Amino acid sequence: MSVPFFDIKLQNASIADDLKAAVNRVIDSGAFILGPEVEALENEIAAYSQCKYGIGISSGTDSLIVAMLALDIGPGDEVITTPFSFFATASTIARIGANPVFVDIEPDSYNLDPAKIEAAVTPRTKAIMPVHLYGQMAEMDAIMDIARQHDLFVIEDAAQAIGAEYKGRRAGSIGHFGSFSFYPSKNLGGIGDAGMLVTNDANLAARAKSLRNHGSNIRYYHQELGGNFRLDGIQAAVLRVKLKYLDEWTAARQRNAARYRQLCSVTGDSAGETFNLTLPLVLPDRRHIYNQFVVRSTNRDAFIVQLKSRAIGYEIYYPLPLHLQECFAGLGYKEDDFPVTESAAREVIALPIFPELSAAQIYTVATILSADCNGNPSERLTPSPDVSG
Ligand SMILES: *Cc1c(COP(=O)(O)O)cnc(C)c1O
Secondary structure (H helix, E strand, C coil): CCECCCCHHHHHHHCHHHHHHHHHHHHHHCCCECCHHHHHHHHHHHHHCCCCEEEEECCHHHHHHHHHHHCCCCCCCEEEECCCCCCHHHHHHHHCCCEEEECCECCCCCCECHHHCHHHCCCCEEEEECECHHHCCCCHHHHHHHHHHHCCEEEEECCCCCCCEECCEECCCCCCEEEEECCCCCCCCCCCCCEEEEECCHHHHHHHHHHCECCEEECCEECCCCCECECEHHHHHHHHHHHCCHHHHHHHHHHHHHHHHHHHCCCCCCCCCCCCEECCCCCCCEECCCCCEEEEECCHHHHHHHHHHCCECCECCCCCCHHHCHHHHHHCCCCCCCHHHHHHHHHEEEECCCCCCCHHHHHHHHCCCCCCCCCCHHHCCCCCHHHHC
């Protein structure tokens, strides 16, 4: 049985009638750019994220740009962030003319290591941009403490973490801005590019709203330079349909993760090789939403051979850390600058976790998870008899 890494068609097929009705509604209304569907989605995502305001934006990348523009971050400024993330986290900082300053990650959560942030703060530091990687939130209390001490803004790159929680607080609600992406492979995915900022600050919300629409509140009168970072009505209407199912889909991802943990401890390594697998660690006080289920292996190449031989999909997020990207050579970083990140980049591998996976598919993947994998035993469930699906 083959197991695709991800299959968006299954999810969309299950709600196809609702999706088509939503798209038709927008076509009939003629409100294609911003408009009532976008406003409704803004309110719904804000509420879902425990925030007062939502600002619909054209993508998760653009929403990071708008957040920084709204905080007056620009040339000469520094923004502290992680080198272990999707490219946009750092590229947006550079794109607005500021400098990304990287700080290494924690080995088990893969998120920004708060213990290493302070040493990177300079008089030019304006903000910290933590990423809630794979769907688990960064150590936000410690990050907010450092930000308060040094008078810095915090922009949560929550692109992978909608609905994730830290001590009961939702991703995006703790920093000055939270930024979401609705790229199709995110937990809440559109049928094209889309994103959103959330905030609890009325002034920041107003500024971001203006900036996403050419710095204009009244048509043809421009207070400042913004851009076209608008969200369109069709994406908003589709996302509103999907938002109703998000908790159900997240629960399915969490169930899939629990099954992997359970099966990992009871199945053998059929190839007789040791992959030395480590399962993802869920830290205390977190709601992990499993945008990705990422294991690590000190023998990743051999593990990949096994996956390929059984037609099991996988992805590597991310093979080359941001500080070593060619386009950032000018920042002056070099190999070994961030050893925790660099070893993660050599060892991580994401396995299929999407909600529609069948029990049999999970079992297929689990049969090649080695018996010696180092899961967090407290996370393991008692094996249940129905796992062979
Ligand atoms: C997906 C993603 C983005 C960018 O979102 P787009 O909607 O693709 O522009 C930014 N940061 C992280 C961590 C992401 O995973």
